[in-house]
Amino acid sequence: MKLKPERAEELVGRLSFREGLVTAVVQEERTGEVLMVAHQDPEAVRKTLTTGLMHYWSRSKGRLWLKGESSGHVQHLRGVRVDCDGDALLYRVKQVGGACHEGYRSCFFRGLRGGKLVRMGRRIFDPEEIYGEGGSGGRR
Numbered sequence: 001m002k003l004k005p006e007r008a009e010e011l012v013g014r015l016s017f018r019e020g021l022v023t024a025v026v027q028e029e030r031t032g033e034v035l036m037v038a039h040q041d042p043e044a045v046r047k048t049l050t051t052g053l054m055h056y057w058s059r060s061k062g063r064l065w066l067k068g069e070s071s072g073h074v075q076h077l078r079g080v081r082v083d084c085d086g087d088a089l090l091y092r093v094k095q096v097g098g099a100c101h102e103g104y105r106s107c108f109f110r111g112l113r114g115g116k117l118v119r120m121g122r123r124i125f126d127p128e129e130i131y132g133e134g135g136s137g138g139r140r
Contacts, residue, residue, distance in 0.1 A: 001052055001077045008049035012042050016086040021057060023088040028095050029078040035099035036107040052077045071130045073097030103127045
């Protein structure tokens with residue numbers, strides 16, 4: 001899915017950016033699995049909508065980033081929904097590889113079992129092979 005710049009700008013103009021950001025919930029289109037939650041500034045939303053590839057604002061890096069810029073694990077935009085307040089977006093994507101920098105398909109690979117936090121997913125790639133020693137240094 002790609003929009004013309006003027007259509008993307010129409011959507012950006014209707015959003016409520018709190019402290020310059022909106023929340024982006026990312027869901028695998030085929031399964032409905034929630035892959036990750038991130039933030040976007042207006043430019044990240046524009047780039048996402050016009051390129052068809054997911055872009056985010058990294059608070060830790062203080063910059064715009066393309067999902068998969070280091071790993072090649074990109075997200076192809078398939079659809080978007082806006083919440084009632086206009087401050088959160090639900091993206092439907094086709095995920096290539098894993099969404100999580102720790103090597104899992106989803107960032108939500110842990111859950112509570114018997115009151116304890118346990119891994120519920122399996123690693124699909126080795127972060128050290130992609131990001132180098134330390135695993136997530138190059139993140140995403």
